[in-house]
Amino acid sequence: MKYIYFDNAATSYPKPLMVLNAMQEYFLNIGASPGRGGYKNSINAGRIIFEARSKLKKLFNAPKEENIIFTLNITHAINFSLNSLLNPGDHVITTSMEHNSVIRPLRFLEKNKNIELSIINCSKEGILDPGDIKKAIKRNTKLIVLTHASNVTGTIMPVEEISKIKKEYEIFLLLDTAQTAGFLDIDFKKLNIDILAFTGHKGLLGPPGTGGLVISDSMTEILTPFIHGGTGSKSEYEFQPDFLPDKFEAGTPNTIGIAGLSSALDFLEKENIKKIRIHELELAERFIETIKEIPQITLYGPDNKDKRVPTVSITVKDFDPSFLAYKLDNIYNIMVRPGLHCAPLAHKTIGTFPHGTLRFSFGYFNTMEEVEFALKALIKIIEEGE
């Protein structure tokens, strides 16, 4: 029986075949570490990394290739940024819709490094009022950390408005693009972002173990290295080199993963992000349209498709989300994600804590037939009762 995968907000699956081909090519014919030798394969590995930086620069309209810093995922990228940037006494503003990859490092820094934290409550639809961010600004506010879209409700955050506020008050902005990269057009320069964090394995369609940061020119000076070690450059020197990207990239990189990500970026360019967005939103819209007619179902987040990513959270009266996910998987081979989705504050905001919601997140390789099948399956489970 066919399997249907609707957990693309966690990680996208399947990946384009060309991603596997690029990884296999590296594995079979290159294998070496980039920047660690003058021989051909090391140079070819270096070329893979450079090309990936170059494609990411284009995708995000980043200042320069070397302003792209590779990390293992966005969690690593966010931790690196927060630990590097924040000092005792600094005030940070974030929202109640953030993922634990933002909340946990901030709570840690609040407890251990004496930073001040304001978490702005969003509405029950997960919508942020930019005025509330403005009201929270203080003399010592250094940074706003914002998810570009919620991984629970799919709500897209008003980043343009926040960008205006950060400019007016001269505050830095860190944008978490885990749920939007590869889905929305994101212009680093136009949005006046200081730090953009991305992950390679969700909408960018690359393999796990890839992610990173785009940093502004001023951030290249302000941030201090978080990890120190070998770079293949300036080896005679006992301190981390101060030039980019080596200043922020110590240790052997995940070249095989970056080869896959680079190929995924070619796929996105070839298929076109707008076309991808239209397809994914059509699936989400069809799903939403039907569930809105079912009285036992509550939909969370906006139902206007211009205000959301294709991640849809629901609850069903008298059903535990885990039970529904179990039934969908066990009987119909449909994979969805119940629970808190690593975002407990988001669930408190929308009123679904502690049981969470049942989350369907659609991806480029999903079809309308799969959505129709899942709707029928869900309706049948509800009719049969718990």
Ligand SMILES: Cc1ncc(COP(=O)(O)O)c(C=O)c1O
């Ligand atoms: C909004 C958001 N931020 C951060 C993350 C963490 O991503 P990763 O596990 O790739 O570090 C996720 C993953 O679900 C997410 O949805």
